[in-house]
Amino acid sequence: MNKLRINSFFNPIYVTRPLFPDISRIVEKLEDIWKSKWITNNGSQCKILEKRLVDILKTSYISLFNNGTSALMIACKALELSGEVITTPFTFSATPHSLTWNHVEPVFCDIDPVTMNIDTSKIESMITTRTTGILAVHAFGIPCDVLAIQKIADQYGLKVIYDAAHAFGVEVGGIGIGNYGDMTMMSFHATKLFHTAEGGALICNNRDMKEYIDILKNFGMKNEENIGMFPGINGKMNEVQAALGLSMLDLIEGEIRKRKKIVDFYRSRLRDIEGIYFQEDMQGVRYNSACFIIRIDEEKFGKSRNYVYDQYKKYNVFTRKYYSPLCSEYPHYKDLPSSHPKNLPVATKIVKQVLSLPLYGDLSIHDIEKICDILIEIRNS
Numbered sequence: 421m422n423k424l425r426i427n428s429f430f431n432p433i434y435v436t437r438p439l440f441p442d443i444s445r446i447v448e449k450l451e452d453i454w455k456s457k458w459i460t461n462n463g464s465q466c467k468i469l470e471k472r473l474v475d476i477l478k479t480s481y482i483s484l485f486n487n488g489t490s491a492l493m494i495a496c497k498a499l500e501l502s503g504e505v506i507t508t509p510f511t512f513s514a515t516p517h518s519l520t521w522n523h524v525e526p527v528f529c530d531i532d533p534v535t536m537n538i539d540t541s542k543i544e545s546m547i548t549t550r551t552t553g554i555l556a557v558h559a560f561g562i563p564c565d566v567l568a569i570q571k572i573a574d575q576y577g578l579k580v581i582y583d584a585a586h587a588f589g590v591e592v593g594g595i596g597i598g599n600y601g602d603m604t605m606m607s608f609h610a611t612k613l614f615h616t617a618e619g620g621a622l623i624c625n626n627r628d629m630k631e632y633i634d635i636l637k638n639f640g641m642k643n644e645e646n647i648g649m650f651p652g653i654n655g656k657m658n659e660v661q662a663a664l665g666l667s668m669l670d671l672i673e674g675e676i677r678k679r680k681k682i683v684d685f686y687r688s689r690l691r692d693i694e695g696i697y698f699q700e701d702m703q704g705v706r707y708n709s710a711c712f713i714i715r716i717d718e719e720k721f722g723k724s725r726n727y728v729y730d731q732y733k734k735y736n737v738f739t740r741k742y743y744s745p746l747c748s749e750y751p752h753y754k755d756l757p758s759s760h761p762k763n764l765p766v767a768t769k770i771v772k773q774v775l776s777l778p779l780y781g782d783l784s785i786h787d788i789e790k791i792c793d794i795l796i797e798i799r800n801s
């Protein structure tokens with residue numbers, strides 16, 4: 421065994437670190453909550469946050485949730501999805517699970533080798549008489565081909581839901597990402613760029629739908645007189661979550677700027693390493709630099725992704741293999757006809773190559789430099 425030459429980090433470096441606003445900013449808002457004695461059920465913090473997010477995300481209607489997964493489950497319910505829905509296997513487990521919880525069968529479609537999002541040229545061949553929708557994911561905040569997806573949906577009369585868990589603040593052609601499709605889910609989990617510890621939202625494009633969503637997330641209750649209108653669940657965000665979100669909103673633009681710098685630095689250092697690939701920016705997209713994903717081609721790089729992942733740990737660097745395994749490899753999905761690796765050649769290849777490198781605003785350029793140097797040392801080890 422070669423000895424490590426680069427010293428390992430003294431403190432562990434994780435793939436991300438939640439944004440923490442100055443504590444005085446949240447204390448102020450908590451004092452308002454304590455004075456009002458109103459701590460959940462659409463209180464003033466939630467109302468203010470909804471209004472501010474409508475502006476920031478350049479959308480029309482937003483409904484806040486206790487987490488992104490319950491928001492996605494309600495999206496499927498509100499759009500009355502049934503039968504089969506075409507989705508991607510290269511995503512977090514919550515995406516297909518939200519379909520399963522609605523008794524809808526996920527049909528896995530292969531992904532594009534560049535964007536790693538659903539391959540729009542393969543969607544049509546997956547449509548059957550049972551297909552009712554497309555659930556696409558803007559993986560790592562990188563937008564899907566939203567125009568191609570809409571074209572197919574219009575042609576076949578399908579609903580479109582986007583899992584935009586990581587896509588806070590992303591814009592395509594100057595338009596907020598949440599305006600595409602029938603409904604968009606965002607997650608405000610602590611691992612996402614903007615967060616409320618746990619939390620999420622549904623974005624839709626008309627008032628009636630927002631009202632319906634608000635009823636569904638509140639047990640199906642419209643008000644004191646109209647109870648049990650629909651079989652809803654409890655998906656409400658509480659006031660403490662909303663206060664945390666509000667106290668952090670002003671930090672987001674600065675955080676995105678810092679992360680962009682880090683991503684640029686990663687790219688400049690890794691661009692010429694044989695066997696290491698990453699996505700370049702597409703024209704017309706405003707990115708949020710939520711994640712930085714590299715792909716390791718074992719043949720060219722000389723070491724496998726799993727080897728790199730394990731070795732990084734020895735330097736106290738904790739990368740992640742997002743999103744491995746594919747959802748189509750989970751025990752309860754692997755026997756679906758669409759889960760066969762022959763149907764998913766690109767996803768099957770890519771899932772063995774991806775590695776999420778540490779990215780958050782407080783990482784210093786010196787740390788990034790070291791993370792890149794370690795990768796070279798791992799290759800040469």
Ligand SMILES: *Cc1c(COP(=O)(O)O)cnc(C)c1O
Pocket residue numbers: 487488489490511512514515557583585586607608609618619620
């Ligand atoms: C984080 C995430 C979710 C789940 O969001 P929660 O708020 O944690 O429930 C769903 N889909 C994707 C792609 C995610 O990254």
